[in-house]
Amino acid sequence: xxxxxFDFAPLFPARLPPPVAxxxxxxxxxxxxxxxxxDGLPLEGLITATEAVLRRExxxxxxxxxxxxxxxxRALREFLVxxxxxxxxxxxxxxxxLITSGSLQALDLVNATLLERGDTVIIEEDCYQGSINRLxxxxxxxxxxxxxxxxxxxxxxxxxxxxxxxxxIRPKYIYTIPxxxxxxxxxxxxxxxxxxxxxxxxxxxPIFEDDCYCDLVWSGERPPALYAMSEHGGAIHIGSFSKSIxxxxxxxxxxxxxxxxxxxxxxxTDAGTGALEQMVLAEYCAANFFKHVPALxxxxxxxxxxxxxxxxxxxxxxxxxxxxxxxxxxxxKLPDGVDTMKLYQPALAAGVxxxxxxxxxxxxxxxxxxxxxxxxxxxxxEIHQGVATLAEICRREFGVLxxxxxx
Amino acid sequence: xxxxxFDFAPLFPARLPPPVAxxxxxxxxxxxxxxxxxDGLPLEGLITATEAVLRRExxxxxxxxxxxxxxxxRALREFLVxxxxxxxxxxxxxxxxLITSGSLQALDLVNATLLERGDTVIIEEDCYQGSINRLxxxxxxxxxxxxxxxxxxxxxxxxxxxxxxxxxIRPKYIYTIPxxxxxxxxxxxxxxxxxxxxxxxxxxxPIFEDDCYCDLVWSGERPPALYAMSEHGGAIHIGSFSKSIxxxxxxxxxxxxxxxxxxxxxxxTDAGTGALEQMVLAEYCAANFFKHVPALxxxxxxxxxxxxxxxxxxxxxxxxxxxxxxxxxxxxKLPDGVDTMKLYQPALAAGVxxxxxxxxxxxxxxxxxxxxxxxxxxxxxEIHQGVATLAEICRREFGVLxxxxxx
Numbered sequence: 001x002x003x004x005x006f007d008f009a010p011l012f013p014a015r016l017p018p019p020v021a022x023x024x025x026x027x028x029x030x031x032x033x034x035x036x037x038x039d040g041l042p043l044e045g046l047i048t049a050t051e052a053v054l055r056r057e058x059x060x061x062x063x064x065x066x067x068x069x070x071x072x073x074r075a076l077r078e079f080l081v082x083x084x085x086x087x088x089x090x091x092x093x094x095x096x097x098l099i100t101s102g103s104l105q106a107l108d109l110v111n112a113t114l115l116e117r118g119d120t121v122i123i124e125e126d127c128y129q130g131s132i133n134r135l136x137x138x139x140x141x142x143x144x145x146x147x148x149x150x151x152x153x154x155x156x157x158x159x160x161x162x163x164x165x166x167x168x169i170r171p172k173y174i175y176t177i178p179x180x181x182x183x184x185x186x187x188x189x190x191x192x193x194x195x196x197x198x199x200x201x202x203x204x205x206p207i208f209e210d211d212c213y214c215d216l217v218w219s220g221e222r223p224p225a226l227y228a229m230s231e232h233g234g235a236i237h238i239g240s241f242s243k244s245i246x247x248x249x250x251x252x253x254x255x256x257x258x259x260x261x262x263x264x265x266x267x268x269t270d271a272g273t274g275a276l277e278q279m280v281l282a283e284y285c286a287a288n289f290f291k292h293v294p295a296l297x298x299x300x301x302x303x304x305x306x307x308x309x310x311x312x313x314x315x316x317x318x319x320x321x322x323x324x325x326x327x328x329x330x331x332x333k334l335p336d337g338v339d340t341m342k343l344y345q346p347a348l349a350a351g352v353x354x355x356x357x358x359x360x361x362x363x364x365x366x367x368x369x370x371x372x373x374x375x376x377x378x379x380x381x382e383i384h385q386g387v388a389t390l391a392e393i394c395r396r397e398f399g400v401l402x403x404x405x406x407x
Numbered sequence: 408x409x410x411x412x413f414d415f416a417p418l419f420p421a422r423l424p425p426p427v428a429x430x431x432x433x434x435x436x437x438x439x440x441x442x443x444x445x446d447g448l449p450l451e452g453l454i455t456a457t458e459a460v461l462r463r464e465x466x467x468x469x470x471x472x473x474x475x476x477x478x479x480x481r482a483l484r485e486f487l488v489x490x491x492x493x494x495x496x497x498x499x500x501x502x503x504x505l506i507t508s509g510s511l512q513a514l515d516l517v518n519a520t521l522l523e524r525g526d527t528v529i530i531e532e533d534c535y536q537g538s539i540n541r542l543x544x545x546x547x548x549x550x551x552x553x554x555x556x557x558x559x560x561x562x563x564x565x566x567x568x569x570x571x572x573x574x575x576i577r578p579k580y581i582y583t584i585p586x587x588x589x590x591x592x593x594x595x596x597x598x599x600x601x602x603x604x605x606x607x608x609x610x611x612x613p614i615f616e617d618d619c620y621c622d623l624v625w626s627g628e629r630p631p632a633l634y635a636m637s638e639h640g641g642a643i644h645i646g647s648f649s650k651s652i653x654x655x656x657x658x659x660x661x662x663x664x665x666x667x668x669x670x671x672x673x674x675x676t677d678a679g680t681g682a683l684e685q686m687v688l689a690e691y692c693a694a695n696f697f698k699h700v701p702a703l704x705x706x707x708x709x710x711x712x713x714x715x716x717x718x719x720x721x722x723x724x725x726x727x728x729x730x731x732x733x734x735x736x737x738x739x740k741l742p743d744g745v746d747t748m749k750l751y752q753p754a755l756a757a758g759v760x761x762x763x764x765x766x767x768x769x770x771x772x773x774x775x776x777x778x779x780x781x782x783x784x785x786x787x788x789e790i791h792q793g794v795a796t797l798a799e800i801c802r803r804e805f806g807v808l809x810x811x812x813x814x
Contacts, residue, residue: 006613006665007639010466011579019669022502023476038469047461054454062445063784069430079719095429101508101677108676116420134676172418195680206413244802246468248682260415262426269515269541270508274681392769 016324017137022386028351034247034328035377040296041246042288050276057279065272066279072099072253073278079285080239081392086290087223088214090237096255096265103212103240103252107134110208110236110254113263114172115140122160122174122205124152126331126370128182131175134145143171143306144362149322151178151188154195154315163201172207173236174200176357179222180213183331183360183372185324190223201232212240212252215293217326218301218342233257241281243328244293249277270320278345300328300376306383307375314391328376333369338398341372345395352390418666426545435758441654441735443783444710447703448653456690457683460792464686473494473806479660482684484704487646487660488694493622493697496631497644503662505671508680510619510647510659514541517643517661519577520670522547522579527604529567529581529612531559533768533777535589538582549577551769556729558595560586561602568610580615581607586629587620590738590767590779592731597630608639619647619659624698624733625708632789640664647689652737653702656684670793689692707783714782714791721798723810735783738764740776744804747778753804759797774800 036382048204060066077094082088107130115121117139125144135142143164145156151320157174164171174196177241178188188196190294200207209226225374240252251273254264284290308328311319320333334340340356347354357370409656443802467473475481484501507513510704514537523526524546529781530538532551542549550571552563564581571578581603585595595603608613616633634644647659658680713731718726741747747763754761764777782790801807 005639006608006637006664007611008521008613008664011613012601012670013521015523016520017673019475020667020672021669022665023478025476026470026474033471035471036469038466041466043465044460046465047458050457051454052459054457056448058450058453059445059448061655062443062448063433064440064442064654066655067433068752069432070427071430101681105661105677107480112632116422121413130676172660192641199414204414206415206418230413232412234415235416240737246682247471248473248678248679250679250681256411257415258429259426262428263419263423266424270512270657272655272657274508274657274684276687277683278680280683313580 006081022247026047027348029382029389030048030378031373031375031386032353032355033374033377034242035374036164036243036247036328037296037299037376040299042284043283045288053279053283058117061275066275070268070272071095071097071274072273073282075286076278079282079289083289084225084255085106085286087222089228090106090255091228092255096257096261098254098261098268099272099278100252100254100268100274102242102247102250103210103238104130105273106238106254107210108254109130109264109267110238111138112267113212113260120164120169120171123362124176124181126184126367127175128177128210128289129355129359131399132360132362140172141220141315142362146363147181147184147186148182151181151192152176152196154199155167155191157196158199161199161205165203170203171205173206175210177210177213178226179211180216180324182213183329183355185327187217187223187329193223193226193229196379197226197230200234204237206234207233209237210347211237212263213243213327214239215244216297216300216328218297219325220294220297225333236260244289244296245281245284250274251277251281254402268404278306280347296383297326303375303380303383304330306380307373307387310384310387312387313403314398315394318400329374330374334371334372334394334398335398336369338369338394342367343371343393346392347390348392350389352386352393354390373394412458413546419732421761427664434755434760436796437760437785437787438780438782438793439782440461440781441649441762442649442652442781443735444703444706444783447706447729449691449699452691452692452695452699453687457687460686463543464631468682473682475782477679478504479501480682480689482573482693483685483689486552486689486696489557490692490696491632491662494760496627496635497662499633499662503664503668504686505661505663505668505675506680507658507661507675509649509654509657510617510645511537512584513645513659513661514538514617515643516671516674518545519674520667527571527578529578531763533580533585533591533772533774535584535617536762536766537765539769540593549769550775553770554588556593557601558588558593559583559603561606565606568606568612572610577610578612580613581728582617583633584617584620585633586618587623587731587733588621588810590736590762592729592734592736592738592748594624594630594732600630600633600636604633604637605810607641613641616642616644618644620650620734621646622651623704624706625704625734626732627701627704634662645668651696651703652688652691656682656688658684658688710787710790711737714780714794717791717794720793720810722801722807725807734782736779738792739778740803741778742805742807743776744808745776745807747776750778750800750804754797754800755797757800759800760794
């Protein structure tokens with residue numbers, strides 16, 4: 001086959017995103033991506049659960065949606081009803097839940113249900129790159145609200161909503177990652193949650209709550225979900241098993257009122273999320289989830305400790321960060337002279353991958369010298385060596401001082 | 408929570424599809440959907456494969472995409488390289504393959520890569536409902552080409568391409584299910600494949616080959632894929648494990664030249680297809696696929712036999728059909744007086760679900776008295792009883808004669 005002969009280029013729509021480059025493998029010190037701690041994977045438990053559930057009801061795999069219909073494996077939705085009540089305070093039924101292919105499909109489905117080109121939404125100023133990219137691709141304008149240690153600033157949210165109202169713009173939603181925010185690791189306080197809900201109702205703007213990191217709070221205690229606190233039903237809640245069990249499984253979920261759910265279901269055109277993973281998760285989690293997650297968190301917290309110690313050792317006071325109360329990433333501020341977009345390439349050339357701040361923020365000035373460092377996947381040794389290597393690059397490329405060194 | 412309070416309706420975009428109704432469970436005699444024969448599921452083999460692959464490399468589940476990058480689990484792509492060469496004659500490498508969440512996600516991704524509102528495509532006149540619905544939703548005009556026993560009519564295709572060219576319209580693709588067409592069960596002959604490729608090149612219109620039923624040819628011998636026969640690279644090929652192993656797994660694939668693949672990858676925003684299923688399929692199929700599929704086919708062929716006998720017994724000559732050379736469905740012609748869209752509801756009320764022809768065709772006149780009957784999932788007994796019940800409904804509602812009865 002002469003693949004050069006047929007020219008597909010004239011057939012591509014104008015708005016198609018640029019082509020991707022070929023994948024070249026993992027880097028040596030990878031501080032990017034929501035990969036989890038492989039030592040924390042409950043492998044034996046998953047194997048046992050798989051055999052049990054397949055022996056009991058494996059033949060249902062021959063039917064689309066098993067015997068559970070289009071919203072996903074019923075036993076998994078029933079586990080989620082229990083889990084969401086126990087930790088997030090959400091009172092819902094299995095009929096309010098849709099199982100998705102990770103919380104990324106949940107993001108895409110909620111966006112497709114609510115957004116069209118030209119719309120405006122409110123997000124946290126520093127925000128998950130995948131959410132920002134989706135909005136850009138959809139032609140939707142994100143209005144960023146600054147964050148503090150207690151999460152999104154409610155005075156700034158009120159001002160933004162008022163400003164938009166004056167311009168005749170009703171944002172389609174307030175998107176928030178309230179519980180272990182990405183990338184800042186902040187947790188929205190209960191008081192701010194109440195205020196956000198008040199503003200949501202006052203302006204008729206629903207809350208889109210992305211709770212995919214909520215299981216990672218070290219104390220195991222989290223504020224109630226906005227979805228749980230809402231008295232008016234104006235919230236959509238999404239979550240994931242990627243951070244609590246394993247990301248490659250690709251199992252997430254949406255909790256939404258039926259008038260939204262019935263619209264979302266019309267857009268889920270993939271005939272269901274992978275059934276084997278749903279079955280295995282339901283079987284495993286019903287018996288083990290609440291024992292497994294604290295053990296996983298202990299391992300993650302130890303890696304965070306290693307990361308913070310390494311940063312202190314190799315950067316000293318030139319790397320600033322707030323210790324998060326739970327997370328798989330650290331939002332690090334380097335000296336103002338460092339442009340992390342320009343740090344990215346030389347770091348990668350030295351085998352260190354980081355997330356440059358401007359890719360995780362709609363405020364390019366504020367995020368210019370910041371970076372996100374994910375710590376769940378690399379080993380303690382890799383964290384140490386990777387940070388040491390990164391510090392060398394920062395000294396070489398940007399003249400960042402070594403600890404104790406004076407300018 | 409008072410879910411009636413917040414009104415989402417003003418926030419929905421105008422072009423959103425209508426909301427779905429709540430799922431009410433499976434019907435007694437279900438002749439719809441691509442569900443497979445649960446007796447043909449290789450359950451023990453899948454359980455053994457799961458344990459083996461998880462013990463060997465289960466900890467990679469903690470990393471997005473395992474160690475295989477964004478195109479899917481490498482061992483599964485390598486199995487597909489072998490399989491596609493062996494049965495479809497396709498010479499490709501693992502880098503030419505993307506694993507998708509069923510062939511439905513493959514359809515969505517190819518459509519998103521090539522189509523925009525106002526475009527025109529060519530399809531088979533009787534065609535998979537999901538493909539027709541997708542085109543309608545995207546605002547794309549399908550031009551239907553009639554089928555014969557040897558598949559799409561090439562004289563009609565040539566005429567349609569010429570007509571469109573005169574109008575200044577270049578269709579975005581020729582979509583075909585050439586090997587066990589849905590719903591007709593026809594197989595496009597090698598001669599017609601050659602002619603389709605000639606027309607494709609002459610008009611600069613690529614071929615979009617949906618081969619998701621290709622494993623179901625009773626003889627085990629199928630014509631080479633259009634993708635394999637193309638000398639100019641102007642073809643995109645999709646397939647699935649839904650029909651050969653189990654539909655609930657949701658694993659399909661795309662084979663495409665890199666200039667298309669690199670665009671498709673930019674649109675696959677779900678961070679990969681479920682890894683567990685990919686791992687299990689790779690492990691199982693490498694050792695067992697070519698032994699399993701013939702056994703599955705024998706069971707399916709026996710059910711087709713039961714369906715045809717039941718139709719002959721209860722409908723006699725009033726139900727016409729061509730015996731397919733492989734399939735999980737039969738395309739049945741009832742007397743002209745029967746409108747299958749009107750048969751649907753009373754049949755369902757009696758516990759029999761059918762696919763009315765007009766939902767599986769862009770030629771509403773031709774398909775009005777036709778229906779698709781899927782036979783893989785119901786038991787032999789259910790096929791018998793379901794057909795008997797359906798015949799009664801046809802007699803009662805449309806005056807269809809019983810076998811031997813004279814008008």
